Amino acid sequence: MHSKAPFDFPKQIRLGILVTAFLIIVLELVILFFDFSIFTPDQRVSLREWDAFKAKILDAEQKDSTSKSLSVSHPASKRGKGIAGKAALPRFFDPNRLDGEGWMALGFSKRQAQSILKYRRSLGGFENKAQIQRSYVIRAKKFAEIEPFIRFSKPAETSEKPQKLNSATRSEGTAYKTFDLNTVSLSDLKALPPLHRVAPALITYREMLGGYMRFSQLDEVYHMDSASLAFLSRYARIDPTKIRRMDINRVGFKTLLRHPYFDYDMVEQIFQLRRGGGRFQNVEQLRKLPAFRGKDFDKIRLYLKPNLIAE
16 A cells, blocks of 8 residues: 655646746746846945935925025025135025125125125116126126026116207207216206216215316226216316315225225235234325235325324
């Protein structure tokens, strides 16, 4: 009598086991092939790593949506690292409303921001992007970075269109009263059709200088053209006694820096001497400072008091 082997199954069951084993082997081969053909060893990640990656993506998207709502007048860093630091670009900004901290938030140094503000004041406000690009502290690469974000929310005063001249004012025989450039008001200048466009810049530059001393200074006024110069040479006069002179031993840092004839290095060297307890006996001593070399000192001294108080 023959006894049955422990694994002696019917033919149908044995066939089923073989088929199942074959499918398992095929499935394992498919998994291995997919794994090694699509991903290299250093590209395969665990589920935990995948979840961490998705969390980083969501966090980045949230920060991006938040940054778009930030205003440039609230810079991302209070420290103001300057142009070497990472710029915190806003969505849009108005260059005529941006303060010093706002320009620093765009990646400019404190000194560069002051130069831009000084340049803007000399223009009476930016009218277009081309004027911003002309600033010597804004290089081409930096301008290309900020240009897409520039928006003018309100036209600058100097962008007003000149009034149309009627037949009377257009004629060469029209007569005007003479006026003093150091005392005339903005409204009076704008009432003169030949000066309507340049009037705001004339007044702005006059205030920055402390008054006009020479007609040659009119060439320094932005928007000045030959027609306006011809009109001014005929009807304007300059009273040099109306100018404001500064005492180099007493004037404030910001006040001196706002003057068109003084740059940052010149002002800083003056105040280095003053902070050390030094005083200027006369304005000629400024010539000895390195920052004044190569400058038009004869023009600078016009706005400095000749008799200084050396306390």
